Amino acid sequence: MAAICLYFQVHQPFRLRRYGVFESDTDYFDNLRNASLMELVARRSYMPANRLILGLFNRYGHDFRISLSITVTALEQLERWAPQHLETFQAMAETGCVEFLGETSHSSLAFLYSQEEFRQQIKLHRQAIKRLFGQTPKVFRNTNLIFSNAIGNVVRQLHFEAAIMEGWEGVLGSRNLGFPYRLHQSDLKLLLRHYRLSEDIALRFGIKNWSQWPLTAEKYARWLNGMNGQGAYCLLGMDYETFGERQPEETGIFKFLEALPGNVLALGDAFRTPAQCVQEIATLNEINVPQFVSWTDDNRDIGPWLGNAMQANAMQELYRLEEAVKARQDQELLSDWRRLTSSDHFFYMNTRHFGEPAGNIFNPYESPYDGYINFMSVLDSITARIRN
Known part of the structure; x- marks a missing residue:
């Protein structure tokens, strides 16, 4: 049996308005644009995805689980401009089928310049998740999945049990990304994102000249089932906007998501959250991450x-x-x-x-x-x- 671990990232920044060199106004942010974009992405992505997933929770109960990572900047905009959409995230939390991950409050690169600010933003995010969803995150994922030994050491000091990092060959070498590991000289556990299978959905799903198009839930579930014997879990991570925004509704992305749990469960596999994975699956040896690694582009750097x-x-x-x-x-x-x-x-x-x-x-x-x-x-x- 393979444990399938799904996590979705929700983030919207406060975009700046056009600010002249000689201006003295302190109103920096384009709130009209930010409100419009939040409503747009909520209507196209968050709302239909949330409703669909709530329906899947109702259908499969705790046999279907996901994880969400939501920045404070996204939460503030939802509270201000789209509270009805925030309520659907809260309804998902109430099912007990969603684990919320920890991260920086503002999707920042604070660690690179200020450990103090990095720690403060993580604490601000933890407080927001507790206030709005009643959970205290146990697993951490950094901005853009940027990770290193040094980041991991601070994360462990802040009492996280595990962190998510990119399952990139440049760090892994010949190791199997289907098992949890421990950070070098630490007891922090590491879960590795399967970037190829994640990007099959996030980047390639709607590309008609892709060799695997069309990607059906049945085919994808078979790929996941193929992890049996090669690993104990498969972590799939992507932006939540994948559903309905990056991959528009007409690509069939919502039908794919709706059909996926049934196809996965029918093959005898199971859905787990990151915290469940690190609790249930034994870790292998250490991973040394001396340089920064991220989930972006071929170089996987900053x-x-x-x-x-x-x-x-x-x-x-x-x-x-x-x-x-x-x-x-x-x-x-x-x-x-x-x-x-x-x-x-x-x-x-x-x-x-x-x-x-x-x-x-x-x-x-x-x-x-x-x-x-x-x-x-x-x-x-x-x-x-x-x-x-």
């Missing part, structure tokens, strides 16, 4: 957010202000600064992926340079507020 001089400069200048921002003890200023830590702002400055469809979803800028100039103009305003 280049998409820090791969050029604009990104590095913007990130350095942002975190250079951290101490001064916090010293002001101004909650509105701190909130604005924290919203700037979302990794999306730096991805918009990415020259490697600019022009690719996957890199342009909800990107408000015509070029990476526009993204950089706009971000730095807002940062100049933050600096002025600190001085005043």
Whole structure:
């Protein structure tokens, strides 16, 4: 029997409005656009997916389980602009079939520049999940699945039992990604995302010239069942927007999701949450992750957010202000600064992926340079507020 572990990432940043170099207004965020996009993605993706999954919980009970990772920036926007959609997430939590994962509150890269801010954002996220869903996360997944030994050590100090990382050959070597491992010189358990099977749904599902198109639930369940003898579990992780947004309804993605549990269970396999996997399946040996690894592009590195001089400069200048921002003890200023830590702002400055469809979803800028100039103009305003 293979344990199938599904986790979905829900995140929306607070996108900036066009902010002029000589402006002094402190209203930085494009709330009209943010509200419109939240309503759009909720209508196309979150709402139909939530209703479908609630129906599957009703049909299969605890035989079908999933995990969700939801950022505080997404939760704040749901609370403000789409509370009826937030209620469906809460209804899912009440079934007892959903595990909520821990992460940074703002989908930030804080660890790279400030362990203090990294810890604070994890605690803020933990508080939000407890308040809205009544759970305390036991398993951690970092922004964009960025992970290393150093990150894992801090995560363990914050009392997480396990973390999710990319099951990439550059780190795994010849190891089998179908088993939990332990972090190098730590008792933190590691679950590995099966990126090929995950991306068959997230990236390739609707591509008609893909050799496996059309991907049916029956075929996919057989692939998962093929993990038997090769591993004890298969962790599939993807953005929740895969359903209805990245893969539009007309591709058949919702019909696929609806049919998947029945096909998996019919083959004798089971659904488990990440916490169940680490409790029920014995860990193998250690994995050493000295360098950062992520779930993005072929290099699986942090280049998409820090791969050029604009990104590095913007990130350095942002975190250079951290101490001064916090010293002001101004909650509105701190909130604005924290919203700037979302990794999306730096991805918009990415020259490697600019022009690719996957890199342009909800990107408000015509070029990476526009993204950089706009971000730095807002940062100049933050600096002025600190001085005043």
